[in-house]
Amino acid sequence: MGRQYLNPETLEPYSGPVYRMSEDDSRKIVLRVNLRDGRFHGDFEDFAPEKVEEDSGIYHTGTYQDGQREGPFENFYPSGVLRGRGTYENGLEEGPYESYYESGAPRNKFTYVAGEQDGPFEVYFEGGQLQSRGPFNMGKACGEWFIEGEAYTYSPCPPGLEDGN
Numbered sequence: 001m002g003r004q005y006l007n008p009e010t011l012e013p014y015s016g017p018v019y020r021m022s023e024d025d026s027r028k029i030v031l032r033v034n035l036r037d038g039r040f041h042g043d044f045e046d047f048a049p050e051k052v053e054e055d056s057g058i059y060h061t062g063t064y065q066d067g068q069r070e071g072p073f074e075n076f077y078p079s080g081v082l083r084g085r086g087t088y089e090n091g092l093e094e095g096p097y098e099s100y101y102e103s104g105a106p107r108n109k110f111t112y113v114a115g116e117q118d119g120p121f122e123v124y125f126e127g128g129q130l131q132s133r134g135p136f137n138m139g140k141a142c143g144e145w146f147i148e149g150e151a152y153t154y155s156p157c158p159p160g161l162e163d164g165n
Helices: none
Strands: 016-021 029-036 039-046 059-065 071-076 082-089 095-100 106-113 119-124 130-137 144-147 150-153
Touching: none
Parallel strands: none
Antiparallel strands: 016 029, 029 039, 039 059, 059 071, 071 082, 082 095, 095 106, 106 119, 119 130, 130 144, 144 150
C-alpha cells in the first residue's frame, strides 16, 4: 500500500497537500501530492523523480488512491513534450501504453496486464519505420519476433496471443 506519512508534531497520519522543494532551489516545487490518512491520495505532479532512467521523462502526472497509483498517467520530456501515457489499476500498470519521441513520432506501443507486458509489442525508429515487433506473454517474449530486419523465434505463445488477440 505504500509508505504512511505522519504529522511530525502529532505523529498521527497526515491528511492534506504536501510539497517537496528542490535541493538546488528552495523556492522551486518538485513534487505536489495530496495525502489522506498518511497515504498518497488524489492527483500528483512529480517534476524531478528521484530515479531518472535513461530516456525517461522528467515530469509525471497521475493519481493515487490510498497509497497506490490508480488511473491514467502521463510523463513528459524536460521540454514539456508528451513522452508516454498509460493507466494504473490497483498500483500496477494495466492496459495499453504508448510512448513517443520528443519529435512526437511514435516510439513504442504495447499492453500491460497486471503490471507485465502482455500481447503485441511494437518499437519504431524515430523516422517512423518499424524496428521490432512481437508478442509478450506475462512479461516474456514468445512466438515469432521481427527485430531490425531479422526474424527470431521464442518459445510458443499461448493460443490467440501470436495474432495480437
